Amino acid sequence: MSTQRKQGIDLGLAIAGWGYLLLGFLFLMLPIVTLIAFSFEDARFPTFPWTGWTMRWYQELLSDGRLLQSLQRSLIVSPLAAAIATVIGFFAAYALNRFNFPGKNLLSTLFIVPILVPPLILGVAFLGLLSRLNLQGQVFSILLTHVVILMPTAIALISLRLAQMPKDIEEAAWNLGANEWQALYRVILPWAIPGIAGAWLLAFTFSFDEFIIAWFVSGFQPTLPVSIYTFLGANLSPSLNAIGTIVFGISVVLLTGVELLLLPLLLDGRSSSREM
Amino acid sequence: MTKQISIPGKRSRIRWLPQDNSLLKYICLAPAVIYDSIFFLLPLVFLVWIGFWSVENYRAVPGFSLANYSDIFSQFFVKSRYAYAIAQSLWVAITTTALGILLCYPFAMALMFLVPERLQRLLLVLAITPFWTSYILRLYAWQTILNNNGLLNTLLIQLKWVEQPVTIMFTQWGTRIGLLHYLAPIIILILYLVLRNTDRSLLGAARNLGATQWQTFWRVILPLSKPGIVYSAVFGLIISLGDVLSGIILGGGTGQSVLGKFPLFSTVILNEYAASTNLPRTSALATILIGIMMIILVSGLKLTESES
Numbered sequence: 001m002s003t004q005r006k007q008g009i010d011l012g013l014a015i016a017g018w019g020y021l022l023l024g025f026l027f028l029m030l031p032i033v034t035l036i037a038f039s040f041e042d043a044r045f046p047t048f049p050w051t052g053w054t055m056r057w058y059q060e061l062l063s064d065g066r067l068l069q070s071l072q073r074s075l076i077v078s079p080l081a082a083a084i085a086t087v088i089g090f091f092a093a094y095a096l097n098r099f100n101f102p103g104k105n106l107l108s109t110l111f112i113v114p115i116l117v118p119p120l121i122l123g124v125a126f127l128g129l130l131s132r133l134n135l136q137g138q139v140f141s142i143l144l145t146h147v148v149i150l151m152p153t154a155i156a157l158i159s160l161r162l163a164q165m166p167k168d169i170e171e172a173a174w175n176l177g178a179n180e181w182q183a184l185y186r187v188i189l190p191w192a193i194p195g196i197a198g199a200w201l202l203a204f205t206f207s208f209d210e211f212i213i214a215w216f217v218s219g220f221q222p223t224l225p226v227s228i229y230t231f232l233g234a235n236l237s238p239s240l241n242a243i244g245t246i247v248f249g250i251s252v253v254l255l256t257g258v259e260l261l262l263l264p265l266l267l268d269g270r271s272s273s274r275e276m
Numbered sequence: 277m278t279k280q281i282s283i284p285g286k287r288s289r290i291r292w293l294p295q296d297n298s299l300l301k302y303i304c305l306a307p308a309v310i311y312d313s314i315f316f317l318l319p320l321v322f323l324v325w326i327g328f329w330s331v332e333n334y335r336a337v338p339g340f341s342l343a344n345y346s347d348i349f350s351q352f353f354v355k356s357r358y359a360y361a362i363a364q365s366l367w368v369a370i371t372t373t374a375l376g377i378l379l380c381y382p383f384a385m386a387l388m389f390l391v392p393e394r395l396q397r398l399l400l401v402l403a404i405t406p407f408w409t410s411y412i413l414r415l416y417a418w419q420t421i422l423n424n425n426g427l428l429n430t431l432l433i434q435l436k437w438v439e440q441p442v443t444i445m446f447t448q449w450g451t452r453i454g455l456l457h458y459l460a461p462i463i464i465l466i467l468y469l470v471l472r473n474t475d476r477s478l479l480g481a482a483r484n485l486g487a488t489q490w491q492t493f494w495r496v497i498l499p500l501s502k503p504g505i506v507y508s509a510v511f512g513l514i515i516s517l518g519d520v521l522s523g524i525i526l527g528g529g530t531g532q533s534v535l536g537k538f539p540l541f542s543t544v545i546l547n548e549y550a551a552s553t554n555l556p557r558t559s560a561l562a563t564i565l566i567g568i569m570m571i572i573l574v575s576g577l578k579l580t581e582s583e584s
């Protein structure tokens with residue numbers, strides 16, 4: 001197939017296309033490479049050309065502790081928020097996929113809408129409610145609010161996976177004597193695992209990177225992005241590059257998960273759902 | 277329910293035909309519905325309501341007063357000049373989104389039609405890598421690159437392409453670059469998925485019927501990928517209008533654009549709250565932003581409706 005579809009593209013266009021891809025990747029990768037490179041650069045104010053090699057920004061990062069503390073906080077809040085969102089999302093996605101009922105469209109809309117509302121608006125809104133409940137300014141308040149913005153993608157991705165499952169598998173389980181719960185636990189859940197894992201990854205990333213809601217509700221217990229924002233305003237320091245490099249390490253682990261779980265879901269879904 | 281679990285499947289095969297009104301449906305839907313009601317719908321209702329509260333002795337006092345709104349609208353063109361901030365936000369969001377789609381479309385096309393099948397997946401992962409790394413740190417890195425004595429300017433001056441450093445930081449071009457870097461992976465992924473799902477046989481048919489490359493593109497590929505373009509546009513606009521970080525970190529808060537040196541509306545909301553912690557007034561401003569988004573969404577829907 002690939003030879004067939006390349007026949008029609010002439011050489012000039014192909015060269016231009018490859019050149020464009022190269023330029024595109026340069027743009028996409030440039031900040032990441034810069035971040036890593038400058039975490040080892042000696043000069044305090046990052047300029048060019050490069051002046052020397054150092055590890056002291058990593059030492060500064062370790063001795064200061066503020067950024068690391070908020071990184072820790074983020075590493076508690078984000079996995080937890082992602083887990084809660086995926087669990088709730090799995091059940092909702094299953095119900096939407098399996099049952100028909102009046103108001104289903106309305107409900108699906110309700111489940112998707114939170115991602116269409118800018119986090120800036122949600123941040124102000126959450127603060128309004130949480131400050132009435134005296135729940136603002138805690139790590140817990142970030143957890144509560146992040147679950148809201150993580151659920152839509154979780155529901156969407158898990159639905160995608162469930163929709164790829166042939167309906168007769170569940171029916172076969174019923175006919176073999178499983179009740180609804182057993183079928184859900186023994187048949188649907190194992191099938192949905194890749195979707196659930198992919199959804200968790202995406203949710204984790206959203207939460208880990210989320211700034212504005214956390215800024216509004218976190219108070220004196222900032223997550224990593226909020227902490228970095230404060231750092232940027234106050235004392236520009238290359239330890240930001242150092243923490244960036246560490247965060248990038250986390251991203252690489254995530255990306256491996258994305259390649260193994262999320263992309264198959266998005267790219268190969270069509271072929272496996274053919275029979276439907 | 278527990279009774280049925282305890283019955284071994286071998287002994288009695290119950291033919292279970294679950295009905296649509298089974299308990300399971302409610303139990304599965306309940307958590308999401310309850311959660312979204314309490315922590316999504318309720319806060320939004322609260323937001324609109326708090327916009328009518330007032331502040332006395334630095335405390336928000338429940339009530340119904342239009343003072344916040346009348347004050348905001350009286351400053352629409354003077355002092356805080358909210359109208360200019362709204363215009364700046366719309367201008368930056370629209371140009372950034374348009375640019376994003378224009379730049380990412382050829383990228384997705386090249387990825388789909390030039391790159392060998394087995395390499396595509398790897399390059400796609402590379403293309404969406406930025407999305408999985410910290411946005412605020414990427415913006416910080418862009419500062420290092422775009423500064424007057426940053427990577428880009430050093431390079432341009434050494435190549436003797438320019439004599440004076442090009443000022444990008446602290447203009448809305450800085451804002452746009454930061455936003456583009458956030459949007460590009462998403463738009464590339466959306467467009468790539470749409471292109472991938474187009475029926476390959478149609479392209480062959482167009483070529484067999486004598487269409488040139490350009491004709492195939494304009495008449496077949498582009499119309500078929502319209503849903504992807506619409507999704508990208510909606511996402512791009514929503515994200516650009518709601519983003520605060522790029523406008524502050526790269527746009528410098530009040531970045532210059534052809535409209536002038538005005539902040540983005542999102543920056544105004546953030547800064548006003550940071551300076552005053554006046555929640556009622558901030559809520560009123562956020563409610564106005566909701567109104568603007570609704571207008572965009574509805575007119576977007578109308579536009580797609582009238583076309584089809």
